[in-house]
Amino acid sequence: MAKKTVEPAKRPVVLIIRDGWGYNPDPAEDAYNAIKRANTPTDDMLMSEYPNGLIHTFGEWVGLPDGTMGNSEVGHQNIGAGRIVPQESVRLSHAIRDGSFFENQVFLEMIAFLKKRGGKLHLMGLCSDIGVHSRLDHLYGLLELAKRNGLKDVFVHCFMDGRDSPPDSGAGYIGAVQDNALRIGVGRIATVMGRFYAMDRDSRWDRVQKAYECLRVGKGLKAASAAMAVAQSYAKGVTDEFIEPTCVVDEDNSPIATIQDGDGVVFFNFRGDRPREISRA
Structure with a gap:
């Protein structure tokens, strides 16, 4: 059986981490949501024109106790590992x-x-x-x-x-x-x-x-x-x-x-x- 080869990416892939940039789906909180109230044309364009999704950044999703809020160290560690890392x-x-x-x-x-x-x-x-x-x-x-x-x-x-x-x-x-x-x-x-x-x-x-x-x-x-x-x-x-x-x-x-x-x-x-x-x- 011929070995499968990994095709090199034809374009570079960039991972950009915007520390502290959160998402709140509750419109009742919009009045207190600095991101919603700000002028964010680049973010608006990315969210409307490109595939996107939300990820969990707390608790057992990132290897923390259930209900525990995440932090930058934990988030970066899980992203870098590509899997859940028990903290x-x-x-x-x-x-x-x-x-x-x-x-x-x-x-x-x-x-x-x-x-x-x-x-x-x-x-x-x-x-x-x-x-x-x-x-x-x-x-x-x-x-x-x-x-x-x-x-x-x-x-x-x-x-x-x-x-x-x-x-x-x-x-x-x-x-x-x-x-x-x-x-x-x-x-x-x-x-x-x-x-x-x-x-x-x-x-x-x-x-x-x-x-x-x-x-x-x-x-x-x-x-x-x-x-x-x-x-x-x-x-x-x-x-x-x-x-x-x-x-x-x-x-x-x-x-x-x-x-x-x-x-x-x-x-x-x-x-x-x-x-x-x-x-x-």
Whole structure:
């Protein structure tokens, strides 16, 4: 049988990605639809004269949990692969459900080291359930891992969202983290700060320095509890994304925990772009 050959394209094919250019079929929303209200002759021509279709860019269609909104990284990855690519968040959640997460040798070796040396475990990441950078069930899985292995000195460093989530939703997320830590039986919130400081990715090192100093040496604002840290910020008109690095302190006004040599640190964000600078610091 003769081998089939692929005929070379006679004309170039161009893939153009218009980031943020969406489509809403509901005419009731036209008054609030910037694209519909704009003068778009090129788009009008393309849509009327050439074949076109709509694609799904969220949830299981792009390898995310059902109902989770998509983002540029996920969209580009699926387009480049030409297939659905299960995202890190989905694989992590599945590993927690099937139990393999709790058998991860890297985690177990770190825990054994901390128990031998008396070190603390620090869990830091974006405290939000939007699913763009992190998921709270991954944090709870780490707390459960610590509980199962007898670690008691476990501290959470909450980076507040307010960018992908509503700007004043952080108080609810702090409450959820505290409630689940109590349910699991391990973990205390040690610092609270906005992603503006802790998750910069544009070499604004002055911001990163403030986050680092809060995490490492306890320099920054102080609050008697994580909930109070958020409330104090809201009282000044500063919402989640921009909450200044704040240490939770004890009765002696000293931070309940800072990251010291010999401690273990796990960054529970699953996207790698925004943890790089603070991790490097």
